[in-house]
Every structure is written in C-alpha cells, then in structure tokens.
Amino acid sequence: MAASTTTTAEPKRRHHREITLSSSPTAAEPSPHSPQPPPMPATFFSSSSPSSLYPYPSNPTYPSTFSNFNSALTAGLLNPMSPPPQARPCPTLYQMMASDPSDDDVSSSSVITSPPPSSSSLVVEKQGIIRQRISRILGNRSPGRQFNEMNSSDIRVILSSRDGYSVDLSVHCPILVGHSRFFAGKLRGNGLVGVGQLTVELTDCEEVEVYVETLKLMYCRDLRRRLMRENVSKVLGILKVSAAIGFDAGVLSCLEYLEATPWSEDEEEKVPSLLSELHIKGRDASEVLQRVCPGTTAATEQNFDENEVLLKLLNIVLEGKDEKARRDMKGLISKMLSESANQNDLTNESLYSACDGCLRKLGHHFLRAAASDFLEVDQIARQADNLHWILDILIDRQIAEDFLKTWVSQSEMSKAHSSVPPLHRFEVSRVTGRLFMGIGKGQVLASKDLRCLLLQTWLVPFYDDFGWMRRASKGLDRHSIEDGLSNTILTLPLAGQQDIFLAWFDRFLNSGEDCPNIRRGFEVWWRRAFWRRKGDQPD
Incomplete structure (x- = not known):
C-alpha cells in the first residue's frame, strides 16, 4: 500500500490537507444481484486538523486498479451516441449559468476544466463533445435540486479523465454512504464521516459523463422511470458503474x-456479455438472460428442441392455405436453415418424412387427374411446389441422393404424365429440372445407373412441359436448367450421350422455344465423339 500526504495551496474557500489513498476498498456485504465493486483510486481532502493515513482493509474480490475498470467500461460496449461537434467552442457550465438570469437563485455551480488546447484536433474535438454531454446532464436540475448543490453539500467529487479535463461536483455524504457500498466502505471505514468538508477525486476516468449520470441517479426516487428516457447502450454504462460502486x-x-x-441484434450480444463480465447473479439477471438464453430445466429443454420446432414449422408451411404467406415463410425457413451453424438442427429423417408425405399426396392426386377426376386437381401443383422446396433444402445440405432414388422410381406417375393436362402437370417437371441442375453442378453425386434412369423416366415428360414451364413459372432460371441438363447428359458414356443428343436435335428443330436449348452440350459431345477420336483439332 502506497500513500502520500501533501499540503495543498490555500484556496479561497477553505484550508485543506490532501490525503492520497491507493489501498483496496473496505469489504461490503454483497447484494444478491451485484458483484463486488473494483477499487476506486481516490484522493480525500479534509477540512479537519491533519491526521495520519487510514489504511483500508484489503478485499481479495476487488481488482488492483481502477484504471482496469475504466478500460473495460470503454471496450466498445458502452459508448453512447454522441451529438455532432459544433464549429465554435462550447461555453463552460459556469459561463452558461452566469449568463442565464433564470438561475440567479441557484447557489451551486459546476466548473468543467480542461487542459490547454492539444496539438491534436481530434482530442480537442472529443473533449468538446464530452463537455456538451456533461453540461446537458448538469444543466437539467431533475430529479432534484440537491444534486450538485454547493451550499448544502459536504463532499466535493472531482472526476478526472485520462485526457486531462475534470468535472467538479457537489454531493452529500448521506447520499453517497446510503446508496453506495463502495463509498460507505471508504468513508466509514476510515472515520471520515462527519469530519467536515471532504474532497474526493476519482482519476483516470474515460467515460466521465456515465459517472456523473450515475451519481445523479442516487438522488432520484423513481429510478426505473428515470431510465425510461435512456437507450440500452446508456443503461449498460450506468449498470457497469453502478456495479463498480455498489449502487445496488x-x-x-x-x-x-x-x-x-x-x-437490437448488436445489443443481444452486448447484454449477456456484460452480465457475464460483471458476474451478476440472482433472479433479476436470470430474467434478463432468459430472452436470449433458454434455461436448463426439463420443461425448457422440451420447449427448445430445435429439431421438433423446425419440423413443426416445416409442416405448418407445407399445409398453409395462403399461397403468398407460404412463399414468404418458405424463403424465411430456407434462410434460417442455410445460415444455421448446426447442421443437425433438422435431421435427415425429419426432412425425408415430410418429403414422403408430399410425394404420396402428389401421386394420389396425379393419378386421379390422369383418370379424368379433377377434384382437388390444384393439389398437384401445390405438392409439387412443396417437393421442389424440400429438394432445395436437401441439395443445400448435400443429402439429396435418396430423393433422387425415390424420384426415379415413380414410373407409374411418369407413364400417366401425358394423360394430365399440361396446366396442372408442369410443376412436376420443375422437380425434374431441379435435379438436372443439382447433378449438372455437382451438388448431387449419383451413380451412373441412377443418372441413366432419371433421364429414361423423366426426360420426355420434361421436354413436353418445358414450354409451359418457360411461360408460366415466374423466376424460372432457364439457362441454369439447360446447362444442368447438358451436363447431366455429358456424364453418361458416349453411346448414351449420342442417343439423347440426336433425339434432342430432331425435337429442337420441330419445337424451337418449347424445347430446352442444349446446343452447348451437343457441341461438347460432337467434339468428344469425332474430333478426338480422329485426332483432329478444330481450326
């Protein structure tokens, strides 16, 4: 413990003896929701006769320096919004009060001092902004005129920043001792209560305005109502200072x-981080954290089973009635699943269970329509759209191979395809087109037999519906589908490629725009089949 005693110059108001303390604060009974406060390096001035230095009993729960606390306070969590700097220098509060006739009856005054102008304009600008904030705080006499009242106060608090400016406040010993466990330990523990006028200096403060606001709140009777005027960032700053000085x-x-x-989304990270940093416990802190952190009880674990919740949301979307709302929520669920860091949030079994349900309904209504039973025929497009959406999710998660096996086995539906009006069936071919895109981009790795079976089962129905898909499907990525089909065909042996491309060549010349244009794939096949076989190269 280091200590020094220095006699100060005689001020106009009183004679003081300066006592500088640097020991740990007196231990205080902790509150259930407040951590032990860190140390506050302070300088006490007493108007009584010179006395010896009172050592403070150490408390191992406090850090060693107050500057550590101030550094953490401004680590990025607690910077309140600042007003833009003004071009002209801001008057001090003393000058403002001297020129305001409405405050003639107020005997208190606050002087905000600063060092000579620095060569760095940024430092000067920052100090000007801070002075504006503090002037606004001190200029508002609410919640009571006792705060910063010089005539009735018995303690002078000086808050000094690292940049060199300081704020001089007039406060009352009963308020500090009654509301702050830190000040109570400092003053009572060293026998400084009731000894006359005292001056306490808190040095190395970076967010001085937060300290001023917190001390002012000690004079407020309805703290919760007073805090309603502030934003979350400001309240986080007040919380940290309150915890440090034991302002329960x-x-x-x-x-x-x-x-x-x-x-806000940013504050969702800051609030739990600060509560964890301050080690604030108790029911009140738990209620704050419950917003973003589920509990650990059996009931909460059941309610927060991610797989069950997502499966429930998935089924609600699949069975929804309003098409516009369904489209919006499909996009939302897909975005949530794509951005999720946990790939086990929705199991493969859950996805394929939903997929099988849609496929059964699709087959049922498709075969009924093929038999000229058009009751609920709109379910064909609805269930095909559901399958297309689930297939997108499966491809994104790289687990679509089993879907491909199921799709190529739908030979009964493929044979009945021509018996269903194109208006109702073309959505089914969109599922086939999505598989072509997945295989063509390497997103679905299937065996040669599966790729051949896909083309044998669904290529002709896909050709038949392409014109309808092009005209009726909003947002259809025609070029991606055509490239996917070309690449899928090009994965087959050359003999299989030749059969498919020659059949396409004849169909394209007779159908034009109603047939997919896979000319690029045709050229690749021709080069593979003939130029390379003969050893010739194109000019």
Missing part, C-alpha cells in the same frame, strides 16, 4: 429496464 438500487433498476425494453 441502480443495478436493480438497470436490470429491470433491460428485461422490459427491446434489444
């Missing part, structure tokens, strides 16, 4: 505010 009422009010107010 401030901590509780900040927790109640955070539990009730909405958070």
Whole structure:
C-alpha cells in the first residue's frame, strides 16, 4: 500500500490537507444481484486538523486498479451516441449559468476544466463533445435540486479523465454512504464521516459523463422511470458503474429496464456479455438472460428442441392455405436453415418424412387427374411446389441422393404424365429440372445407373412441359436448367450421350422455344465423339 500526504495551496474557500489513498476498498456485504465493486483510486481532502493515513482493509474480490475498470467500461460496449461537434467552442457550465438570469437563485455551480488546447484536433474535438454531454446532464436540475448543490453539500467529487479535463461536483455524504457500498466502505471505514468538508477525486476516468449520470441517479426516487428516457447502450454504462460502486438500487433498476425494453441484434450480444463480465447473479439477471438464453430445466429443454420446432414449422408451411404467406415463410425457413451453424438442427429423417408425405399426396392426386377426376386437381401443383422446396433444402445440405432414388422410381406417375393436362402437370417437371441442375453442378453425386434412369423416366415428360414451364413459372432460371441438363447428359458414356443428343436435335428443330436449348452440350459431345477420336483439332 502506497500513500502520500501533501499540503495543498490555500484556496479561497477553505484550508485543506490532501490525503492520497491507493489501498483496496473496505469489504461490503454483497447484494444478491451485484458483484463486488473494483477499487476506486481516490484522493480525500479534509477540512479537519491533519491526521495520519487510514489504511483500508484489503478485499481479495476487488481488482488492483481502477484504471482496469475504466478500460473495460470503454471496450466498445458502452459508448453512447454522441451529438455532432459544433464549429465554435462550447461555453463552460459556469459561463452558461452566469449568463442565464433564470438561475440567479441557484447557489451551486459546476466548473468543467480542461487542459490547454492539444496539438491534436481530434482530442480537442472529443473533449468538446464530452463537455456538451456533461453540461446537458448538469444543466437539467431533475430529479432534484440537491444534486450538485454547493451550499448544502459536504463532499466535493472531482472526476478526472485520462485526457486531462475534470468535472467538479457537489454531493452529500448521506447520499453517497446510503446508496453506495463502495463509498460507505471508504468513508466509514476510515472515520471520515462527519469530519467536515471532504474532497474526493476519482482519476483516470474515460467515460466521465456515465459517472456523473450515475451519481445523479442516487438522488432520484423513481429510478426505473428515470431510465425510461435512456437507450440500452446508456443503461449498460450506468449498470457497469453502478456495479463498480455498489449502487445496488441502480443495478436493480438497470436490470429491470433491460428485461422490459427491446434489444437490437448488436445489443443481444452486448447484454449477456456484460452480465457475464460483471458476474451478476440472482433472479433479476436470470430474467434478463432468459430472452436470449433458454434455461436448463426439463420443461425448457422440451420447449427448445430445435429439431421438433423446425419440423413443426416445416409442416405448418407445407399445409398453409395462403399461397403468398407460404412463399414468404418458405424463403424465411430456407434462410434460417442455410445460415444455421448446426447442421443437425433438422435431421435427415425429419426432412425425408415430410418429403414422403408430399410425394404420396402428389401421386394420389396425379393419378386421379390422369383418370379424368379433377377434384382437388390444384393439389398437384401445390405438392409439387412443396417437393421442389424440400429438394432445395436437401441439395443445400448435400443429402439429396435418396430423393433422387425415390424420384426415379415413380414410373407409374411418369407413364400417366401425358394423360394430365399440361396446366396442372408442369410443376412436376420443375422437380425434374431441379435435379438436372443439382447433378449438372455437382451438388448431387449419383451413380451412373441412377443418372441413366432419371433421364429414361423423366426426360420426355420434361421436354413436353418445358414450354409451359418457360411461360408460366415466374423466376424460372432457364439457362441454369439447360446447362444442368447438358451436363447431366455429358456424364453418361458416349453411346448414351449420342442417343439423347440426336433425339434432342430432331425435337429442337420441330419445337424451337418449347424445347430446352442444349446446343452447348451437343457441341461438347460432337467434339468428344469425332474430333478426338480422329485426332483432329478444330481450326
């Protein structure tokens, strides 16, 4: 423990003896929702006769320096929004009060001092902004005129920043001792209560305005209502200072505010991080964290089973009635699944269970339509669209091979395809087209037999519906489908490629735009089959 005693110059108001303390604070009984506060390096000035230095009993729960706390306070969590700097220098609060006739009856004054102008314009600009904020805080006499009242106060608090400017406040010993376990330990533990005028200096403060706001809140009777004027970032700063000085009422009010107010996405990270850093425990802190952190009880584990919740959402979308809402929610669910870091959030069994249900309904209604029973024929397009969406999810998760096996086995539906009006059946061919795209891009790795069977079963129905797909499907990526089909064909042996491309050549010349244009694949096949076989190269 280091200590020094220095006699200061005689001020106009009183004679003081300066006592500088650097020991750990007095231990205080912890609150259930507040952590032990860190040390506050302070300088005490007493108007009584010179006395010896009072050593503070150490408390192992406090860090060693107050600067560590201030560094953490400004680590990026607690910077309130700042107003833009003004071009002209801002007047001090003393100058503002001297020129304001409405405050003639107020005997208190606050002087915000700063060092000589620095060569760095950024430092000067920052100090000007801070002075504006503090002037606004001190200029508002709410919640009571006792705060910063010089005539009735018995403690002078000086808050000094690292940049060199300071704020001089007039406060009352009963308020500090009654609301702050830190100040109570410092003042009572060293016999400084009731000794006359004291001056306490807190040095190395970076967010001075947060300290000023927190001390002012000690004079407020309804803290929760007062905090309603602030934003989450400001309240987080007040929470940290309140926890540091053992201002339990401030901590509780900040927790109640955070539990009730909405958070932004960025604040969802800051709030739990700060509570964890401060080691704030108790029911109030738990209620705040429940918004983003589910509990560990059996009931909450059941409610937060991610697989069950997602499967339930998936089935609700598949069975929804409003088509526009279904489209919107499909996009939302797909985005959530794509961005999820946990690939086990929805199991393969759950996805294929939903897929099988859609496929059964599709086959049922498709065969009924082929038999000229058009009751609920709109279910064909609906279930085909559902399958297309689930297939997108399966391909994104690289687990679509089993779907391909199931799709190529639908020979009965493929044979009945021509008996269903194109208006109702073309959505089925969109599923085939999506498989072509997946295989063509290497997103679906299937055996040669499966690829051949896919083309044998579904290529002709796909050709038949391509014109309808091109005209009726909004947002159809025709070129991607054509490239996917070309690449799928080119994965076959040359003999299989030749049969398919020659049949396409004849069909394309007779159908034109109603047939997919796979000319690029045709050229690749020709080069493979004839130029390379003969050893010739194109000019």
